[in-house]
Amino acid sequence: MKELIAYGFCSWLLCVAISKSFGQNPPFKAVNLGGWLVVEGWMKPSLFDDIPNKDLLDGTQVQLKSTSLNMYLSAENGGGSALAANRAIASGWETFRLWRINESTFNFRVENRDFIGVGEGKRAFAHATEPGVDQTFVIVRNNDNPLTLRIRCSNGLYLQALCGGSVMGDYGGSEDDWSDENPSVFQMTIIGNLQGEYQLTNGYGPHQAPRVIKNHWDTYIVADDFRFMSENGLTAVRIPVGWWIMFDPNPPKPFVGGSLQALDNAFTWAEYGNRPSLGGIQLMNEPFAPAVTFDDLSNYYRAGYDAVRKYSSSAYVILSSRLAAGDDREFLPLAYALSHSVVIDVHYYNMFSGYFSGLSPKDNIDFIYNERAKALQAVTPADGPLSLVGEWTGEWEVKNATKEEYQRFAQAQIEVYGKATFGWAYWSYKCDKDHWSLKWMIDNNVIKLQ
Ligand SMILES: *[C@@H]1O[C@H](CO)[C@@H](O)[C@H](O)[C@H]1NC(C)=O
Ligand SMILES: *[C@@H]1O[C@H](CO)[C@@H](O)[C@H](O)[C@H]1NC(C)=O
Numbered sequence: 001m002k003e004l005i006a007y008g009f010c011s012w013l014l015c016v017a018i019s020k021s022f023g024q025n026p027p028f029k030a031v032n033l034g035g036w037l038v039v040e041g042w043m044k045p046s047l048f049d050d051i052p053n054k055d056l057l058d059g060t061q062v063q064l065k066s067t068s069l070n071m072y073l074s075a076e077n078g079g080g081s082a083l084a085a086n087r088a089i090a091s092g093w094e095t096f097r098l099w100r101i102n103e104s105t106f107n108f109r110v111e112n113r114d115f116i117g118v119g120e121g122k123r124a125f126a127h128a129t130e131p132g133v134d135q136t137f138v139i140v141r142n143n144d145n146p147l148t149l150r151i152r153c154s155n156g157l158y159l160q161a162l163c164g165g166s167v168m169g170d171y172g173g174s175e176d177d178w179s180d181e182n183p184s185v186f187q188m189t190i191i192g193n194l195q196g197e198y199q200l201t202n203g204y205g206p207h208q209a210p211r212v213i214k215n216h217w218d219t220y221i222v223a224d225d226f227r228f229m230s231e232n233g234l235t236a237v238r239i240p241v242g243w244w245i246m247f248d249p250n251p252p253k254p255f256v257g258g259s260l261q262a263l264d265n266a267f268t269w270a271e272y273g274n275r276p277s278l279g280g281i282q283l284m285n286e287p288f289a290p291a292v293t294f295d296d297l298s299n300y301y302r303a304g305y306d307a308v309r310k311y312s313s314s315a316y317v318i319l320s321s322r323l324a325a326g327d328d329r330e331f332l333p334l335a336y337a338l339s340h341s342v343v344i345d346v347h348y349y350n351m352f353s354g355y356f357s358g359l360s361p362k363d364n365i366d367f368i369y370n371e372r373a374k375a376l377q378a379v380t381p382a383d384g385p386l387s388l389v390g391e392w393t394g395e396w397e398v399k400n401a402t403k404e405e406y407q408r409f410a411q412a413q414i415e416v417y418g419k420a421t422f423g424w425a426y427w428s429y430k431c432d433k434d435h436w437s438l439k440w441m442i443d444n445n446v447i448k449l450q
Contacts, residue, residue: 026386028236028279028423029449031229031438033266035428036221037259038240039213041195043431047216048195051203052103056139058202060098061192063090066161067148067180073167075126079112083124086165095191099131100202104138107131118153118169142178147188150175158184197242201254210256217262220430225439226269229429232442233449236279238390238425239266280316280343280422281308282390286323297322298334305338316422318343318388328379335385343422344379347391348372348413356397361405364396368412376420386422393427394446395435403446406435410447
């Protein structure tokens with residue numbers, strides 16, 4: 001089992017396995033165990049609570065205004081040139097992506113992917129392709145106002161914005177002076193952040209992360225949850241796993257080893273009776289278009305299919321079309337060509353596109369019975385691959401909907417997605433946002449599967 005899974009995952013994105021539980025055959029009524037072996041911050045924000053400087057996780061995008069000049073730091077031409085403090089309005093050139101080394105130490109990446117740095121001449125530039133010592137800075141925040149900060153260079157001095165807008169790494173004056181007139185003081189605006197597994201493990205650092213993440217694995221999904229699922233009519237789980245699981249127990253830093261053991265537990269809990277519990281392997285989840293081309297993905301799917309078949313003649317191989325390619329049917333011909341047990345996966349959310357904003361509950365429900373039913377039929381040929389609605393949810397863009405409206409929306413989806421020949425999987429089992437949690441929906445009688 002381990003080999004099978006590890007081998008199927010020669011991908012660099014998210015991969016997914018479906019565990020066939022309780023001895024059933026397709027079509028499955030499944031739930032995604034999202035946020036478990038691949039952390040998503042919005043599903044359980046409290047996981048990040050104890051990270052120092054938790055608003056400055058890896059990948060955070062910031063803009064920095066010199067308070068003395070009232071001008072933003074800017075990588076001239078988007079990078080490859082000087083760093084200046086001469087822009088009244090912040091946009092792409094004035095946005096820096098943080099690479100977090102630890103809670104206080106960072107690299108700053110600019111629009112063209114170069115890094116800012118201060119070398120011998122103490123002038124600040126944004127033209128290093130790799131971050132070295134000169135590109136490594138310490139952010140020193142004002143305790144009374146953490147969005148006010150200084151940036152210490154590797155030479156021990158601070159960045160300062162001089163009249164005319166040049167930026168030098170040579171401020172050695174008072175560190176207690178946080179007045180607006182001080183040329184080394186900057187005001188930070190955080191304009192974007194990420195909260196994934198990388199951010200979590202990198203944020204806690206190598207000493208804390210293993211404890212935090214193992215505690216999450218052990219408590220978020222337990223054997224009792226499988227009892228709950230079984231008692232409430234679910235027949236399978238879909239488990240997102242990270243690409244780093246293939247290196248378990250020694251994944252690349254900052255990831256924490258042990259997720260393969262947690263996955264093994266899920267397989268054990270899912271076995272009610274003596275049947276093998278692996279239902280299928282999804283080679284890649286929501287591949288991006290146009291970054292991933294159709295041809296590359298086709299070749300990858302062919303190789304992945306052959307790899308899985310070396311280990312199992314019966315496990316289903318699940319193919320996902322490219323997110324935003326706009327054609328759920330793009331891999332149907334390939335699915336026919338691969339000899340057997342192939343599944344086409346589609347994800348249906350009544351959100352994430354302007355189309356759904358402002359739709360009434362009835363509009364949304366009609367959309368399920370009409371458009372979704374048609375779309376699903378189009379990937380459910382009578383004589384070919386099976387279909388899977390691998391992600392859907394009872395949440396929508398309707399504000400303040402009544403419980404009855406939520407019930408009808410969920411019921412419509414269960415009815416329509418029930419025609420998928422491989423089955424469906426709700427997103428997700430547990431989530432801080434109630435309607436995204438199938439457990440909450442069942443506990444609160446919004447969804448009934450039996
Ligand atoms: C952060 O990393 C820098 C550079 O490796 C190191 O000098 C510093 O001691 C580290 N700080 C903490 C708090 O770990
Ligand atoms: C939803 O309910 C909240 C709280 O009762 C209210 O403030 C808000 O205006 C409502 N929104 C809509 C779109 O009805």
